[in-house]
Amino acid sequence: MSPDTNKAETTYTSILVDGKEYQAPLGGRLIDFLHSIGKEIPHFCYHQGLPVAASCRQCQIESKGKGPRPGLAVSCRETIIEGMEILTDSELVRKARAGVMEFLLINHPLDCPICDKAGECMLQDTAYATGQDRGRTHEPRRHLDKRKSLGDKILLDNERCILCTRCVRFFEAVTKEPQLTVLDRGDRSYLSTFMGDPLHGNYQGNIVDLCPVGALTLKKFRFKSRVWFLHSTETVCGLCSRGCNISVETRDNKILRIRPRHNPNINDFWMCDEGRLEFDRYNLEVTETRLPSPFYRDSQGHQVPTNLQEALDQAAPLLLRNPKVLFVLSPFATIEEGWAFKEMVETLERFGLEPEMGYYQPDPNAKGDEFLHTDEPAPNCKGLREEVGLKAIPPESLEGQDPTRLALIGFGFGELLGRACLETIAAQGPLLHLGIRSDLFPNALVRLAGWSPMEKAGHWIAACGTKQYLRPALRPPALSGDDFQLLTRLQERILTWDEEQFEIQDKEELGNQTQGTEEVRT
Amino acid sequence: MKVRRMEKRLSLMEKLAIPEILKGLSITFRNMFRPKVTRQYPEERYEAPIALKGQPLLVENEDGTPRCVACSMCEVVCPAMAITIKAEETERYIEREPEEFSIDMLRCILCGLCEEVCPKEAIIMSDRYELANFTRESLVFHKDRLMTPIKELEGRIRFTKEKFDKWHR
Ligand code: SF4
Ligand code: SF4
Ligand code: SF4
Ligand code: SF4
Ligand code: FES
Numbered sequence: 001m002s003p004d005t006n007k008a009e010t011t012y013t014s015i016l017v018d019g020k021e022y023q024a025p026l027g028g029r030l031i032d033f034l035h036s037i038g039k040e041i042p043h044f045c046y047h048q049g050l051p052v053a054a055s056c057r058q059c060q061i062e063s064k065g066k067g068p069r070p071g072l073a074v075s076c077r078e079t080i081i082e083g084m085e086i087l088t089d090s091e092l093v094r095k096a097r098a099g100v101m102e103f104l105l106i107n108h109p110l111d112c113p114i115c116d117k118a119g120e121c122m123l124q125d126t127a128y129a130t131g132q133d134r135g136r137t138h139e140p141r142r143h144l145d146k147r148k149s150l151g152d153k154i155l156l157d158n159e160r161c162i163l164c165t166r167c168v169r170f171f172e173a174v175t176k177e178p179q180l181t182v183l184d185r186g187d188r189s190y191l192s193t194f195m196g197d198p199l200h201g202n203y204q205g206n207i208v209d210l211c212p213v214g215a216l217t218l219k220k221f222r223f224k225s226r227v228w229f230l231h232s233t234e235t236v237c238g239l240c241s242r243g244c245n246i247s248v249e250t251r252d253n254k255i256l257r258i259r260p261r262h263n264p265n266i267n268d269f270w271m272c273d274e275g276r277l278e279f280d281r282y283n284l285e286v287t288e289t290r291l292p293s294p295f296y297r298d299s300q301g302h303q304v305p306t307n308l309q310e311a312l313d314q315a316a317p318l319l320l321r322n323p324k325v326l327f328v329l330s331p332f333a334t335i336e337e338g339w340a341f342k343e344m345v346e347t348l349e350r351f352g353l354e355p356e357m358g359y360y361q362p363d364p365n366a367k368g369d370e371f372l373h374t375d376e377p378a379p380n381c382k383g384l385r386e387e388v389g390l391k392a393i394p395p396e397s398l399e400g401q402d403p404t405r406l407a408l409i410g411f412g413f414g415e416l417l418g419r420a421c422l423e424t425i426a427a428q429g430p431l432l433h434l435g436i437r438s439d440l441f442p443n444a445l446v447r448l449a450g451w452s453p454m455e456k457a458g459h460w461i462a463a464c465g466t467k468q469y470l471r472p473a474l475r476p477p478a479l480s481g482d483d484f485q486l487l488t489r490l491q492e493r494i495l496t497w498d499e500e501q502f503e504i505q506d507k508e509e510l511g512n513q514t515q516g517t518e519e520v521r522t
Numbered sequence: 523m524k525v526r527r528m529e530k531r532l533s534l535m536e537k538l539a540i541p542e543i544l545k546g547l548s549i550t551f552r553n554m555f556r557p558k559v560t561r562q563y564p565e566e567r568y569e570a571p572i573a574l575k576g577q578p579l580l581v582e583n584e585d586g587t588p589r590c591v592a593c594s595m596c597e598v599v600c601p602a603m604a605i606t607i608k609a610e611e612t613e614r615y616i617e618r619e620p621e622e623f624s625i626d627m628l629r630c631i632l633c634g635l636c637e638e639v640c641p642k643e644a645i646i647m648s649d650r651y652e653l654a655n656f657t658r659e660s661l662v663f664h665k666d667r668l669m670t671p672i673k674e675l676e677g678r679i680r681f682t683k684e685k686f687d688k689w690h691r
Contacts (some may be wrong), residue, residue, distance in 0.1 A: 427641035
């Protein structure tokens with residue numbers, strides 16, 4: 001971790017860098033400090049989240065005074081001591097780094113045009129900076145396996161590997177379960193899993209981010225897009241209550257890749273494979289599985305697409321005429337939506353009705369582990385419980401319910417509800433559903449088209465208690481609406497509902513429509 | 523506003539206009555006996571010099587595979603944003619080729635940057651310059667219409683190689 005995170009205990013000392021005096025944290029890592037003052041030190045094997053290997057020798061600097069003995073030293077291994085004097089861009093340093101680059105490139109294939117890393121590759125960047133645009137060797141390059149599958153998530157290209165051992169150290173030091181190693185010696189070394197077994201575990205994807213070159217690639221992202229076309233949004237993962245900080249990378253309004261962002265208090269540099277790879281639930285095709293606009297069920301039982309105003313006109317009397325609606329909010333809802341939800345339901349109480357409400361508290365799943373993934377498969381249970389003050393509704397208490405008095409609000413019920421429970425509810429259809437999937441409750445009386453967590457802004461509270469901000473990464477369909485806005489507009493519609501007018505105009509029609517809910521209507 | 527018009531007084535000879543007519547006709551008659559420079563275009567075709575930058579085409583190897591590896595360099599360099607590429611994995615040694623490759627010739631400004639930037643000499647400015655049609659769709663060229671056997675483009679490939687080698691020495 002960077003030295004300035006524990007400022008309280010750090011003492012500072014003055015060191016000379018390129019002839020200029022700086023106050024540097026005593027005992028801190030030299031390369032981190034140099035980066036923090038804006039010196040660009042090329043490096044491959046060093047990573048802040050991993051133990052130091054000092055094997056690539058790219059980060060060399062020249063030492064003049066005390067500390068490492070005068071001459072070249074690798075800055076990723078040096079700690080800052082008193083009276084240090086270093087040069088980061090002397091003739092000697094430049095020559096040494098260029099020499100290292102030349103050796104690294106002797107056997108590196110000229111793969112940039114087909115390599116997914118191009119554009120964000122540290123080797124490419126450093127090669128550009130060093131400026132040696134042609135090789136001096138004539139010998140044939142080393143040929144190794146270019147498409148070695150390491151399990152179902154990752155592909156290894158042995159030719160591109162520069163043997164920095166970042167991936168090896170990740171499994172050794174972070175997940176504490178070594179899976180990769182460098183086999184053979186000298187110029188014949190190559191990377192391999194133990195006995196060639198496939199990788200396992202929920203944290204493999206991190207080695208793809210770590211790899212400074214394109215040797216490790218995600219099968220799911222392979223050849224999907226060049227990285228410079230991606231648009232990246234900083235937001236929060238919602239697949240468990242850890243709340244990992246992520247950047248969501250999209251192209252043409254589609255998520256193509258998700259990567260972790262550094263947050264020392266929550267996820268450090270890492271994230272799990274579930275959060276990284278299971279983004280298809282947000283990439284729904286509008287025509288097939290995505291609810292494009294609000295729908296209501298007409299008297300023949302057909303689903304009719306409609307606009308928001310009409311859908312609210314349909315929903316308000318349903319809620320006003322059912323004295324005991326059970327409102328269930330998805331734990332994917334933001335705090336803001338929690339408040340809007342609560343106020344909307346409390347409005348109904350003012351009409352003398354007895355609605356019940358709560359948020360859905362899903363069963364703990366088996367994916368929890370001692371590293372990142374918690375066993376609560378939803379992001380905001382804590383926020384809805386502690387900040388908004390909603391009651392938890394566990395799956396058991398939902399199972400026995402009469403589906404026709406349910407109002408399911410929010411994204412994620414398709415993933416969270418058990419299959420059996422989902423089918424019973426869907427068979428008779430909930431009263432009201434606000435969500436993004438069209439295949440979920442085809443019998444619902446009113447369906448409002450909402451937004452997914454990747455489309456809206458708001459706050460979630462992670463398991464550790466940090467309130468985190470969500471940013472929209474995707475554009476929602478034109479006729480859908482922000483869940484928060486839909487809830488407030490529904491509340492407004494309930495408040496302004498004119499019973500008299502309703503009696504005259506819509507009674508007949510509505511009577512036919514709610515046939516399925518006869519028992520609960522009094 | 524009032525406009526004052528200055529009238530030039532014409533002499534008698536000028537008023538007659540005959541000398542001027544004769545002067546003009548003399549040019550006409552002189553040119554009638556000169557060699558013609560106008561081309562009877564559709565019948566008489568224009569042989570493009572090798573340096574002409576016509577429609578960009580994709581090079582097809584002898585074995586029918588595309589040379590392009592879908593690296594998207596041309597897509598990103600194209601100032602008119604005329605190129606759209608989608609990559610796919612292949613079984614060949616070079617793992618990558620375009621699944622979709624289209625050039626919108628309504629947008630293309632024939633600047634030749636795609637040819638210059640391509641690391642594989644896979645997109646080549648051909649000598650095709652007749653780019654007119656009745657529908658917009660017919661001018662968006664997809665992979666099937668862009669792929670051209672390498673034989674047809676050899677001259678231009680050699681030419682660009684020579685030039686680039688000279689400039690990048
Ligand atoms: S695969 Fe990548 S991270 Fe692993 S040793 Fe090779 S270059 Fe380093
Ligand atoms: S650990 Fe939880 S929050 Fe982090 S990436 Fe995985 S599912 Fe998302
Ligand atoms: S010639 Fe220029 S405008 Fe036309 S496709 Fe190539 S780069 Fe784009
Ligand atoms: S630059 Fe060349 S190889 Fe790359 S995508 Fe364009 S045509 Fe294909
Ligand atoms: S980064 Fe310092 S030796 Fe590799």
